[in-house]
Amino acid sequence: xxxxxxxxxxxxxxxxxxxxxxxxxxxxxxxxxxxxxxxxxxxxxxxxxxxxxxxxxxxxxxxxxxxxxxxxxxxxxxxxxxxxxxxxxxxxxxxxxxxxxxxxxxxxxxxxxxxxxxxxxxxxxxxxxxxxxxxxxxxxxxxxxxxxxxxxxxxxxxxxxxxxxxxxxxxxxxxxxxxxxxxxxxxxxxxxxxxxxxxxxxxxxxxxxxxxxxxxxxxxxxxxxxxxxxxxxxxxxxxxxxxxxxxxxxxxxxxxxxxxxxxxxxxxxxxxxxxxxxxxxxxxxxxxxxxxxxxxxxxxxxxxxxxxxxxxxxxxxxxxxxxxxxxxxxxxxxxxxxxxxxxxxxxxxxxxxxxxxxxxxxxxxxxxxxxxxxxxxxxxxxxxxxxxxxxxxxxxxxxxxxxxxxxxxxxxxxxxxxxxxxxxxxxxxxxxxxxxxxxxxxxxxxxxxxxxxxxxxxxxxxxxxxxxxxxxxxxxxxxxxxxxxxxxxxxxxxxxxxxxxxxxxxxxxxxxxxxxxxxxxxxxxxxxxxxxxxxxxxxxxxxxxxxxxxxxxxxxxxxxxxxxxxxxxxxxxxxxxxxxxxxxxxxxxxxxxxxxxxxxxxxxxxxxxxxxxxxxxxxxxxxxxxxxxxxxxxxxxxxxxxxx
Numbered sequence: 065x066x067x068x069x070x071x072x073x074x075x076x077x078x079x080x081x082x083x084x085x086x087x088x089x090x091x092x093x094x095x096x097x098x099x100x101x102x103x104x105x106x107x108x109x110x111x112x113x114x115x116x117x118x119x120x121x122x123x124x125x126x127x128x129x130x131x132x133x134x135x136x137x138x139x140x141x142x143x144x145x146x147x148x149x150x151x152x153x154x155x156x157x158x159x160x161x162x163x164x165x166x167x168x169x170x171x172x173x174x175x176x177x178x179x180x181x182x183x184x185x186x187x188x189x190x191x192x193x194x195x196x197x198x199x200x201x202x203x204x205x206x207x208x209x210x211x212x213x214x215x216x217x218x219x220x221x222x223x224x225x226x227x228x229x230x231x232x233x234x235x236x237x238x239x240x241x242x243x244x245x246x247x248x249x250x251x252x253x254x255x256x257x258x259x260x261x262x263x264x265x266x267x268x269x270x271x272x273x274x275x276x277x278x279x280x281x282x283x284x285x286x287x288x289x290x291x292x293x294x295x296x297x298x299x300x301x302x303x304x305x306x307x308x309x310x311x312x313x314x315x316x317x318x319x320x321x322x323x324x325x326x327x328x329x330x331x332x333x334x335x336x337x338x339x340x341x342x343x344x345x346x347x348x349x350x351x352x353x354x355x356x357x358x359x360x361x362x363x364x365x366x367x368x369x370x371x372x373x374x375x376x377x378x379x380x381x382x383x384x385x386x387x388x389x390x391x392x393x394x395x396x397x398x399x400x401x402x403x404x405x406x407x408x409x410x411x412x413x414x415x416x417x418x419x420x421x422x423x424x425x426x427x428x429x430x431x432x433x434x435x436x437x438x439x440x441x442x443x444x445x446x447x448x449x450x451x452x453x454x455x456x457x458x459x460x461x462x463x464x465x466x467x468x469x470x471x472x473x474x475x476x477x478x479x480x481x482x483x484x485x486x487x488x489x490x491x492x493x494x495x496x497x498x499x500x501x502x503x504x505x506x507x508x509x510x511x512x513x514x515x516x517x518x519x520x521x522x523x524x525x526x527x528x529x530x531x532x533x534x535x536x537x538x539x540x541x542x543x544x545x546x547x548x549x550x551x552x553x554x555x556x557x558x559x560x561x562x563x564x565x566x567x568x569x570x571x572x573x574x575x576x577x578x579x580x581x582x583x584x585x586x587x588x589x590x591x592x593x594x595x596x597x598x599x600x601x602x603x604x605x606x607x608x609x610x611x612x613x614x615x616x617x618x619x620x621x622x623x624x625x626x627x628x629x630x631x632x633x634x635x636x637x638x639x640x641x642x643x644x645x646x647x648x649x650x651x652x653x654x655x656x657x658x659x660x661x662x663x664x665x666x667x668x669x670x671x672x673x674x675x676x677x678x679x680x681x682x683x684x685x686x687x688x689x690x691x692x693x694x695x696x697x698x699x700x701x702x703x704x705x706x707x708x
Contacts, residue, residue, distance in 0.1 A: 075483035076428055082479030083424030083472040087417070090468055096275040102465050103274055106458070107382040109451075109466070110406060111338045113459040123304075123401035125394045126344040126360045128155055130167075130370035134349035141374040145173045145203030147352070149210040151368065154351050156214035158361035162303035163216045164296050166369030166377065166390040168269060169207070169255045170228070176203030208262040215303040217265035219296050220254025222247070222286060228254045231266040233299065234309025235285075235292045242315045244330035247272060248287035265303050267296030271379055271389060272333070279379045279387070282396035284319070285332035297334075297396035300365045316410075327405045327461075334396050335406040335463070338382035343394045367394055408463045416468050423450065423473035431480035443477050522636030527648055528583040528596040528676055529629055529656035530569065532560065532603065535622030535664070537577040544619045552616050553577065559606050560624075567599035568592070572647050578660075582648050585635045593630045593679035600626045600670045601704050627659030629673030651695075658693055659701060666691075670703050677702040 090098065128151065135141055148169070155163055173179045177200035185193040211218065220230050230252045247270070254260060268286050271279045283295035294302070294310065302310065302321050311320035312328065319328040329335070344364070350356035369390025370377045381387040399405065409415065426446060430439045447470055454466035534540075534556075541549055557579065561571045564581045568589045572580040581599075583592035604624060611621040631652030652675070659671040666689055677685045677700075685702040693699050 074487060075432060075480045078483035079428040079431065079476040079480030080424065083420070083427070083476035086472045086475040087420055087468060090471065099274065100276045101467065103276070103278075103280060105465060105467055106335075106406075106463055107280070107338050109455050109458045109463075110335075111382075113455045114337060114339060116455070116459040117402075117404065123301075123398055124161070124360075124364035125398060126160070126346065126364040126366045127388075127390050127394060128348050128351055128361075128366060128368045129345050129388070129390070130348040130368075130372055130375060132372045134347055134352075135372050135374060137349035138352060141370075141372065142175075144175045145169070145207045146176055146201050149203070149206035151348055151352055152207070152210040152216065153213065154354070154358075155361060155366055155368065156210065156216070158358035158366075160361050160364050160366045161215070162265075162300045162365045163214055164267070164300035164303075164365070164367045164393065165211075165216065165218050166269060166296060166367050166393055167375065168219055168221055168253070169259060170253050172256050172258070173203035173207075176201050176206075178202035178205070204256065204258050208258050211259060212262035215264045217267055217296060217299040217303055218255050218259060218263040219269035220252050220266060222249040222268060222270045222288065223251050223253040224249050226251035226253035228252055229257070229260075230254055230288055230291075230293055231260050231263065232291070233265065233294055233302075235294070236309060236311050238311070238313035240315055241312045241317050242330070243285075243312070243317055243328075243332065246285055246287040246292065246332045247283060248289075250289055252288050252293075265294075265299040267294050267299035269296055269389065271392060273380070277380050279381045279392060280336055281333040282336060282392055283332060284328065284334050284396075284400075295393075295396070297393045298400065300367070300393070301397050301400055304365050324401075326400055326403055327407060329405065329407055330410075334399060336382070336392065336395055337399060337404060337406065343391065365394075365397055369393075404461065406458065406461045406463050412464055416465055419450075419464075420469045420472045423469040424476040427473040427477035428480045431477050431484060436481065439477075439481070443474070446473065522634060524632055525585055525635050525648075526592075526630065527585045527633050527635065527650075527652060528592045529627075529633070529648065529653045530564070530579075530581045530583065530596050530600060531627045531656045531660040532579040532581075533625050533660050534577040535625055537622060540619055540621065548615060548619060552619060552621060555616070556607070556610060556621070559610060560603055563602050563606060564599055567595045567602070569596065569599055582633075582635070585633075585648060593628075593676045594684060596628050596630075596676065597670075597672060597680055597684060597704055600628055601706060604669050604707065623669060625660055625663035625668075626670045627656045627662065627673075628670070628676050629655040629659060630676040630679055631655070655693070655696070662691060662693075662701065666701075668703055668707075670707055672702040672704070674699055674701070 130141070138147065152163065152165070174183070178197045179202070181193050181197035181200055185191065185197070220228065254266065255263070260266060268283055270283065270286065272281055272283070273279050282297055284298050285292050285294055287293070298321070305322035305324065307322035312318070313320065317328040317330060319326050344360040346356050346358075346360065348368070351358070367390040369388055371388040377389045378386045379389050379392060381392060423446070427443060430442045430446070433439075434442060450466050450469050450473070454464055457464050557574055560579050564571050564579070567583075569581045569583045570585055572582055583589055583596045583599075589595060603626065607624040610616055611623065629652045631650060633648040633650030633652055635648040655673050659673055663669060663671050668688060671688060672680070672685055684705055686705050688701050688703040690698060690700045
């Protein structure tokens with residue numbers, strides 16, 4: 065694997081691992097936690113797309129509410145059944161499409177005068193009291209007559225200890241229909257036979273709560289033992305449509321009620337959309353007194369229920385912590401009639417996993433392929449697209465969870481970005497360590513800002529080499545102590561390398577008392593021969609001043625001799641493993657070293673080769689001598705014009 069491939073693989077691997085870890089955490093999280101998170105996300109998405117849906121058929125709905133004010137006006141709960149009978153009769157007189165009684169009327173009436181007379185006769189053995197009962201108000205009889213006078217559905221509840229027979233409603237199934245496991249109990253508790261036999265329909269009042277206690281689903285069908293029974297909302301809709309029963313068909317299952325056909329969730333539960341529109345609500349006390357305008361009830365599906373806490377019909381839901389169950393049932397009717405049946409597709413987790421993996425790859429690509437600001441903007445756009453995609457599917461009644469793709473994508477993006485950032489910082493630190501001792505700070509910053517401008521693997525490049533040496537330094541080392549030597553050299557190298565950097569050169573290495581420097585490497589440097597000559601003049605002026613004072617003067621530090629030449633060289637990293645050195649090899653480098661040594665013979669301080677002199681021009685250099693150089697023969701060498 066190449067160095068570039070290794071650089072690419074590290075952040076990519078970090079992104080992949082981060083994305084997969086998030087997915088694994090989501091999968092390994094407790095089922096209750098995952099379900100709660102998913103349902104709350106669906107609440108937000110379904111509520112947000114409510115306005116996106118194409119308006120379906122409008123269903124007229126109304127609620128007759130037994131609220132706290134009604135209890136204060138009529139009497140405490142439970143009301144006697146003759147009062148409930150009067151309420152049902154008053155509602156039925158408004159000619160509704162159907163009435164659904166959202167309260168459990170379990171057991172025989174024990175509070176009406178007739179019921180009390182029968183109880184007294186049984187306890188005292190007085191036949192005359194039993195004969196008096198038919199002449200008194202009978203709550204069950206009055207309510208049975210009121211229920212039988214209209215299309216009324218009574219409610220019952222799933223109860224594993226219940227022993228009541230639930231009225232059978234025809235549910236026809238065609239071959240091939242497939243349903244998942246329904247909410248099932250072995251028994252039920254419902255109205256007594258005197259009431260149940262008069263009702264046109266019967267549906268369950270039971271509402272399931274999710275792990276967080278919120279009611280988000282209304283049963284369309286449940287099972288009592290092996291028998292399928294409808295929910296109260298569906299029964300109200302059946303009575304309003306005049307249908308005799310239900311037809312279940314197809315795979316996936318579909319529900320037929322009269323002329324209406326709707327998709328049927330496999331578990332028989334209708335997922336509610338939070339924040340449904342309000343329902344016309346009349347106060348029960350006003351209806352009983354005849355003081356209410358009953359026009360909203362005409363032709364409507366009417367639920368008789370209660371918002372008073374005494375009725376025990378308040379449920380925590382996504383729309384409100386205290387939602388009357390009659391409101392939830394009415395919402396269910398509206399959704400069924402409008403064809404709004406949100407479903408979670410079979411094997412939805414496969415689709416979510418596939419989208420998550422794709423999101424991880426795209427997020428990694430954005431983090432690696434774009435600059436940070438643009439990548440962050442693109443990632444934000446990707447998240448927005450995933451949310452809008454989930455919202456669009458929800459508007460089409462398909463529920464896919466956007467959290468796994470979003471969370472894994474963000475994790476992959478952040479991990480890739482952080483790994484890339486760490487890699488960049490490490491590369492910058494490595495470049496600084498390698499070049500800050502050789503180049504001017506500005507050049508180092510240019511390399512770090514654009515590492516691709518630097519070719520470390522080797523290239524042919526024209527350079528100007530500058531070599532320096534201190535005259536008589538070997539003898540000087542014999543005459544002074546090591547502390548003095550190190551102190552003088554530290555000051556000397558500090559000044560020379562600073563001047564090289566100021567002129568755009570690169571200090572290749574320090575060898576003994578010599579400095580080897582290159583110009584036009586590792587980055588392009590315009591007019592590098594002239595810069596090298598100017599650098600040599602500046603070094604000579606500074607070193608003459610340096611050796612004339614302080615400890616350098618005490619030890620009689622020799623003058624600095626320099627050689628300069630321009631030519632093609634091969635530059636790049638040389639070495640093994642961590643022992644790499646960025647240097648140059650070529651005739652120009654060798655010639656500069658020879659020219660530096662030639663100063664000893666010529667008595668000069670700066671000796672410039674012919675190639676560098678031609679590039680500088682007669683205004684900057686003057687001939688010094690014609691000499692014999694090994695490998696080059698007779699050549700003319702030069703020195704700066706301003707150097708005597």
